[in-house]
Amino acid sequence: MRSVLAGALAVAVAAVSFTAQAAVSPEDQIKLRKAGYSYMSWNMGKIKAQVIDQSVAYDQQQILAAANTLNAIANSGMGALYGPGTDRQVGSQTTRVKPEMFDNFDDVAKLSGDLSRATGELVAAAEADDQGAIRTAFAAVGQSCKGCHDKYRMD
Amino acid sequence: MRSVLAGALAVAVAAVSFTAQAAVSPEDQIKLRKAGYSYMSWNMGKIKAQVIDQSVAYDQQQILAAANTLNAIANSGMGALYGPGTDRQVGSQTTRVKPEMFDNFDDVAKLSGDLSRATGELVAAAEADDQGAIRTAFAAVGQSCKGCHDKYRMD
Numbered sequence: 001m002r003s004v005l006a007g008a009l010a011v012a013v014a015a016v017s018f019t020a021q022a023a024v025s026p027e028d029q030i031k032l033r034k035a036g037y038s039y040m041s042w043n044m045g046k047i048k049a050q051v052i053d054q055s056v057a058y059d060q061q062q063i064l065a066a067a068n069t070l071n072a073i074a075n076s077g078m079g080a081l082y083g084p085g086t087d088r089q090v091g092s093q094t095t096r097v098k099p100e101m102f103d104n105f106d107d108v109a110k111l112s113g114d115l116s117r118a119t120g121e122l123v124a125a126a127e128a129d130d131q132g133a134i135r136t137a138f139a140a141v142g143q144s145c146k147g148c149h150d151k152y153r154m155d
Numbered sequence: 156m157r158s159v160l161a162g163a164l165a166v167a168v169a170a171v172s173f174t175a176q177a178a179v180s181p182e183d184q185i186k187l188r189k190a191g192y193s194y195m196s197w198n199m200g201k202i203k204a205q206v207i208d209q210s211v212a213y214d215q216q217q218i219l220a221a222a223n224t225l226n227a228i229a230n231s232g233m234g235a236l237y238g239p240g241t242d243r244q245v246g247s248q249t250t251r252v253k254p255e256m257f258d259n260f261d262d263v264a265k266l267s268g269d270l271s272r273a274t275g276e277l278v279a280a281a282e283a284d285d286q287g288a289i290r291t292a293f294a295a296v297g298q299s300c301k302g303c304h305d306k307y308r309m310d
Contacts, residue, residue: 032197035190039190045179049178062232065230065231069231071223072224
């Protein structure tokens with residue numbers, strides 16, 4: 001409960017700083033959050049190829065670079081890209097977000113915290129060069145992504 | 156000279172691992188590199204607002220999160236997103252890259268190394284909570300971006 005409240009507060013703070021920045025249009029907010037998720041997806045794919053599919057040779061430095069990217073984006077304050085008016089298509093920017101996400105920011109903050117923890121563990125596993133731990137952490141990151149998609153993203 | 160050679164080698168290695176991964180289509184490579192640069196641009200904007208324009212209150216944790224994101228993306232192996240066939244529009248993905256970039260990967264590797272060093276210094280300045288150093292490092296990152304745009308990006 002405590003962490004949910006802390007999370008809700010974090011979202012409220014993010015909303016305030018969004019208002020203070022105010023320089024990013026709703027259309028650009030949608031574009032930028034999609035850019036962030038696409039870039040995360042590419043980096044998830046690189047890790048998957050090396051430690052799950054094993055279709056590419058394992059390279060610790062590449063895994064660590066990908067993990068750092070996932071962790072940095074997860075902690076980059078994406079909440080600021082869900083400002084007012086971004087719950088539907090704006091201009092050329094379509095979105096698959098379900099409008100109910102905007103009524104559940106406390107839950108979103110909790111999911112966001114879960115993702116940050118998972119990506120932090122992935123970085124630690126990559127730094128330790130421990131392929132088993134990387135697999136476990138990678139699965140947890142994937143579950144965290146899926147948890148939010150299942151709730152708040154349209155098919 | 157040594158760093159140029161090291162950089163060229165890094166690009167060659169990136170090209171090899173691109174070939175080995177082979178899962179990202181040319182169209183998606185263009186989409187993903189544009190996503191990465193857009194996300195960097197947003198994070199540059201957040202730092203600019205706080206330490207240059209001072210239109211938003213300085214917040215060390217936000218600056219550090221933005222710096223970490225810039226540094227992680229700069230080190231994420233974007234060279235793999237400049238594979239064969241990505242020197243022009245593919246499908247719906249337009250690109251402003253100048254074709255001559257693909258003939259100058261040694262120079263690009265040097266510019267890429269400059270960017271990584273600059274974003275690393277920005278992270279260090281943010282960790283030190285030193286606004287003067289953040290301004291200096293931010294300017295160096297901006298110069299690094301511009302250096303590549305001037306040479307290899309169409310207006």
